[in-house]
Amino acid sequence: MFDLVVIGAGSGGVRAARIAAGLGANVAIVENRFFGGTCVNVGCVPKKLFSYGAAFPDLFRLAADYGFRVDADIGVDWPTLRDNKTREITRLNGIYRGLLESAGVTIIEGHGSVAGEGRVCVGSELLETRNILIATGGKPFVPDIPGREHILISDDLFSLPALPDRVAVVGGGYIASEFASILSGLGCAVTQLYRGDLFLRGFDREIREFVAAQMQHRGVNLRFNTDVESVSVAGECRLLRLADGSQLEVDAVFYATGRVPNIDGLFETESPNLAANGAIQVDDCLQSSMPGVYALGDVIDRVQLTPVALAEGMWLARHLFAPHQAGPAPEYDLVPTAVFCHPNIGTVGLSEEQALEKHGAIRVYRSEFRGMKYTLGDIQHRSLMKLIVDDASDQVIGLHMVGDDAGEIVQGFAVAIRAGATKQDFDGTVGIHPTAAEEFVTMREGRRISTS
Secondary structure, X not given: OXXXXXXXXXXXXXXXXXXXXXXXXXXXXXXXXXXEHHHHHHOHHHHHHHHHHHOHHHHHHHHHHOOOOOOOOOOOOHHHHHHHHHHHHHHHHHHHHHHHHHOOOEEEEOOEEEEEOOEEEEOOEEEEEOXXXXXXXXXXXXXXXOOHHHOEEHHHHHHOOOOOOEEEEEOOOHHHHHHHHHHHHOOOEXXXXXXXXXXXXXXXXXXXXXXXXXXXXXXXEEEXXXXXXXXXXXXXXXXXXXXXXXXXXXXXXXEOOOEEEOOOOOEOOOOOOEOOOOOEOOOOOOEOOOOOEEEOHHHHOOOOOHHHHHHHHHHHHHHHHOHHHHOOOOOOOOOOEEEOOOOOEEEEEOOHHHHHHHHOEEEEEEEEEEXXXXXXXXXXXXXXXXXXXXXOOOEEEEEEEEOOOHHHHHHHHHHHHHOOOEHHHHHOOOOOOOOOHHHHHOOOOEEEEEOO
């Protein structure tokens, strides 16, 4: 009899298993694919490595501006980048497995399914447990259109035999935008197609518009209000028939049109309450409608971010096996995030539109500039920084950045935002000069906006 069986060895599942085992629980974890989940294997980690790689053409141009001799024929050797990435991911897989083993967690490889209250089935093996945690994450969604079999998904990028010359990336979320930037930086001619009028829905409108202009400036062909009706084969190419009647010929088409909860084959007899998109519905304690069955991470579709799943896993393990250590349940306000498109986005708190709706009267401060490191040459990359302030309390309720190292910079400011820092606090902080980050504490001119 186990105290906890975790189905899914992604970041959240592994964290919950390790913490629970450390608290004295008898824990098993079931995984049928790879340790570390999407983030480590076909998400955050390899994507960020490729994003670093895609930045080198600009760095080589920049090096020439600083007097370094750079070979004009420099180009990426795709197999080297791909295989070096794979070696690093394999190393991380081993680390995740080692962490589980050292914590005393029983590792079971295979497809796990819930066979009823307190029972998990893995092949012909039946595990009995007091608690079940579902941490199976999400999977890419591809619409059912003619030619669907010719479409690649985000997972496929990380194992391509060769880089295509011309690529279509379909989607308007952070994955599509990141992939479009990565492929463009690696030398592909990229067209990003999105059915809406502007990508990155949910982010601040001005940030979205600025990123669109900068991505186009860097060579990505953005086509909004454009939907794909079918994909067909044309020799060695892919032919996309678009809703407006036009066609686009490319060498490969990647779909990044969202992710859905991964619940395939997860429930044998009965299932807990599910949302319309298949997400497992849970209460504030991450418990589903089935007694003793909990869920976290992307499979519950609250905030699809690895650090959120980690926080949920750590809290749940303590809630179940050391309630006095658990503290309050996870909160989802003021979660900082980044998009590793080129240029990067970093953000925490409310957008201008959200803040105006919630607070009624706000002040908006912004600074747009060309980074100092680009001033020795003709690279015209620009950055944007933006503060949203509640006019009544002077509290900074939103902070947004587009530019180099945006995620690194915003992470630090996220602490201040969560602590309730005011604009006066920002104004009273001495900046580090010369840095881009100092712009956040030197903005003095703002505009007041009110709903009245």
